[in-house]
Amino acid sequence: MLSKNFYLICTGCPEGRIDSSRVQNFLLKNGWKRINEIEEADLIMFRTCGLSKDYIDNGLGLIRDINRKKKENAQFIVWGCLPKIDPESLRAVYRGVTFGEDGVDVLDKILDAKKPLAEVTANSVIPAYEFKWSGIKGFILKIRRFIYNRLSITPSPSVFLIKVSTGCLDNCSYCSVRKSRGLLHSKSIEQIVTEFRNGLSKGYRYFGLLGTDVGAYGKDIGHNLVDLLTELTKEKGNYKIGLRNVNPHHLIEMFEQLRPIFATGKIWLLESSAESGSNRILKLMRRRYKLQDFVRCIRSLNKDYPNIYLRTQIMVGFPTETEEDFQKSKRLLRDLRFDSVEVYPFSSLSGLDASTMEGQVQQDDKNSRCRQLFFRPWFQHPYRKLKQMLCSYR
Secondary structure, eight states, X not given: XXXXXXXXXXXXXXXXXXXXXXXXXXXXXXXXEEOSOGGGOSEEEEEEOOSSHXXXXXXXXHHHHHHHHSOTTOEEEEEESHHHHOHHHHXXXXXXXXXXXXXGGGHHHHTTOSSOGGGOOOOSOOOOOOOOOOHHHXXXXXHHHHHHHHHOSSOGGGEEEEEOEEOBSOOOTTOSHHHHXXXXXXXXXXXXXXXXXXXXXXXXOEEEEEOSOGGGTTTTTTOOHHHHHHHHTTSOSSOEEEEOOOOHHHHHHHHHHHHHXXXXXXXXXXXXXXXXXXXXXXXXXXXXXXXXXXXXXXXXXXXXXXXXXXXXXXXXXXXXXXXHHHHHHHHHHHHSOOSEEEEEEOOOOTTOGGGGXXXXXXXXXXXXXXXXXXXXXXXXXXXXXXHHHTSOOO
């Protein structure tokens, strides 16, 4: 009989880390004890990321390391995005139980659970395992970590997180997440409101809504993000809501309906990933919006709702990206106010349409473009950047 000690590790995005937090809560409610010594664990749960080749390679290396360290009779389960995105590479180093996020309920049977996973929620994220990245990526991450650790007075544990959905309705040519998360699946508004009230009752002031694409929320159940925010902002109290991963397509579509909600002052953060400043590249990415429509929304947010902190992502080095395309991305960041910008290079993975396109960009050019964009928002809006770090969740 297992002595019910478990070791939990996860990599990747906040959505994956809140999934890991839910698994941790599930284990704790079923009598398991979390320990920090992998060599002593009876159960090892590793939630993996498959977003890029770097994450896949580092995850595979970590699996090899766990196999060397774990005791012989320990049960080792690898789950998450990697089994869905690159099962062949995973099979080369691991032959045990595996499943994606959509199959996590199998833990009820595997572990003979008394408290089923369906009855367990999570409202915080598990800290991500920190790989030792090299090169430009390692340099950037070290700077980010230093700044965040020194300046943040409202770290992630002080933000009450609610996972509102998983999956998306888009089919971007560069994205592996659709393979792991699948189509959109939304929680009911009633369930989200219940979690929200629970956070209010515990004294939380900052809330964050998580999902693969929060902008698509509810479209599978006859609702949308406007409906959800309308219900949440009816609640009385001193609180603010952050919106992560709002696809520009949905932001543009709902912008006029969102204005009254923005005007309440209850929205403190909005993340919407531009990805590129070139309409030509956006079309190749299969992003369903025109840059000028996205710019119109951001300009309005800058002017009419300046207290909303704006985050975006820019990808550099997408296949066929020219210097002219890149300069358009630079101009986008120059002309608009974003308080936080994540810059990352295109990563070629098997099975993605973008990976087979002609005109793949050299890695040196990707690195150079990352360096050029990374520091730009710091020097443009240093005061707002400092303020942004006061309340963040990632």
